[in-house]
Amino acid sequence: MAVLDALVAIENGRAADRVLKAAFDRRKWLPPARSRIARLTLGVCRHRAQLDWWLEQAGCRSAPLARLAAALVLIEGLDKGQLRKHLPHLPTPETHAAQFLMDHTLDHPDQPAAVRSNLPSWLMPHLKARFGDRLLAEATALCGEAGLDMRANAIKGGRDAAMAALAEDGIIALPTPYSPVGLRVEGRPAIARSRAWREGLVEVQDEASQLAALILGAKPGERVLDFCAGAGGKTLAIAAAMANKGRLIATDSDERRLTEAVTRLRRADVHNVTRHVIGAEGDKWLSRQKGAFDRVLVDAPCTGTGTFRRNPDAKWRSSAEELAHLTALQAKLLDRAAALVKPGGRLVYATCSILAAEDEDQIDAFLARHAGFRIVPLADAWAAVGSEVPEPGAGPHLLLTPARHETDGFFAAVLERLP
Template sequence: MTPSARIAATVALVAEVAAAPRRPADATANSFFRDRRYIGSGDRRAVAERGWGVLRQRLRLDWHLARLGLAPTPRLLVMAYLLLAEGWTVDGVLQAFPGGRFNAGPPDPGEMAAIQALAGRPLADPAMSDGPRLNLPDWALPGYRARFGDALPEAAAAMDQPAPLDLRANLLRTTREAAMESLAAEGISAEVMAYSPWGLRIPDRRPILASRTFTEGLVEIQDEGSQLIALLTGAMPGMRVADYCAGAAGKTLAVAAMMRNRGRITACDVSATRLEGAVKRLRRAGVDNAERHLLEPGDRWAKRRAGQFDRVLVDAPCTGAGTWRRNPDARLRTVQRDLDELITKQSAILDTAAGLVRPGGRLVYATCSVLPEEDSRQVDAFLSRHPAFEAVALRDAWAEIAPAQGATVTPPCEGPWLELAPHSHGTDGFFAAVLQRKA
């Protein structure tokens, strides 16, 4: 593709994402490129990266366009991004919109006036309010401030950067060292992670799904923070474990490896599609001690299995406010009403999942959020409702679990909970609390 054809494809991708505002952008992008198989891998990567850049900076781009009294059309968003984020000149933008076959049409008079007004301006304008200046939605600002305090600008800036590609070596099939050698043999350089004893990081986001190392189940894609949540379960061979909000079973796979395929782990979810998607992953990873259960309205599964599990993991549905560097569109799709509804849902899930834990067993509550409303405050409320449970401080849980798994002796965080963030740990933003049912 020519450079201008790439720009035209970026405009088309931004338009399709905008047309489905409640659908995850990666799903829209997958459909977009599947319908355009003629776009080669290099062009696809360039179009996707620029499209994701527009999504990542959308709050700021909207502010600039609103200041000019303009609606954020896909064309204007891409033009503004080229000028404000990539530093293009007016002439450069005009050359990128030349018209003709496979190219985007030239700017109309309104677009031309916008291009001239935006040229040379800073992306993060000093006149911006805190939301667009920090690139955070207004509804999330109070929670971000409560979590990060004086470190908020640093935390927000890190959330603004693209995420690396994190992998977990599947110890059911290999070792971390052997997985790294296998990747290297395919020309993929990986680094050992700072905290996870199973983790490998590929800084430059190389394509991995077609690699032999991945297809043979030697590695799985999983952020380091997510790996640490699985680690905190302390699951051991012979245990009975429930992954109560399993989704596509990413943490189920990690926990099964900790259990060395001995014992039983049940992956539960309300989505049949997600659970069906887990089948292929479980098979590729060589997991044979897992079963799946679909949670449906009126389901009595939890009541029938009350008090039967040594470990219950609740990776609760949440705003995903800790993953916005990886899923920049989520900060646009999520609103205050979603947060309010999720807080209620998280509370109900915790109450149900708590009944599965045997005396002396543990419940691990986790989110991929950094908002206290979904994290520490949710745990405090749970403990006030359930006096049979007590919190296990992170340092105590880590000291008990880490040596057996080959993890670092010192836990990643100093506080009572696992609280991770891109600027402080290089991971996505995660929260986890270990709660023990009294014997």
């Protein structure tokens, strides 16, 4: 069964999105079958803590096959006969566990908070410190499913043109509440088959990620650096804000990911981007760029806690040790990027994390190390976004969460180098 094969691969440490893509590339299933395979696979990842809790109550060892059987009963609501059709050769322990679970639902009052939230236990104190009384609502939203957001490409006509092109293919898209170039799509249509996608009028990108790129405030003619560009999602958004004018450099330590950006740049008709692979600490190119940029974006590697809706398998690979490693790396990247900002220029630090250790704490520590920078309050920085609505929330930083804003969890701080 395709779902079981995917769950075994995920259990062995592979990312769910890559596992599913490889499976769909091998087998040409029709879209309804693909959708069901993906939904069930990610559903097991999404609710793994509760599934494991119930399997323990049933006296069954947690493993991919047992979790799948439990999910079919507790999430899909299958009865004994339906379960046998889906899993005809289910071993005896898993069969007994499934029969036990047929008298229950996924939720139970005896489940600990981490189990009810389907989050790893080590993460709960961090989320409690962040959200306080809103912990349950935010944790529940993190366990939900994300919608589909897109960014309209201003280089090729903007949001109205994108909406019209999508409508030609029967895809209903509505403006997002905060991003002036964002679109939210109903359902899960085949975006890649649409004319809007093929012609580069749209790019799939969560609204929060769009805002992190827009708040940089890059203008046509400036010299801008996307310091941790990856596959180029925010690079594309910045290039559109610059109207293809000026110089935008995308750097990353992963050459493979930077190469992936090439196709996206061509489809979007972006011409002002050059790519550079960053090497070790002593990268000579970086040493020659001190004080050279008007704007620098550091979209730092992070735990990805804000994207657990999209990547539910990632929460089970996260750990306190990983957090410690990443916070040290984030501080190092910020220090390296700071030297590249010209006097009066701006540095934006962003993460798709909702943990203070990766967000506000990093900014406070950075300002303590770098007296030549100041924080730009969100109310002032928001003008660069070009949105008709007020900034989402008070405070000096941009902090978005699924429960409050219906976006991925995201953090961004705007820093300005003093003259």
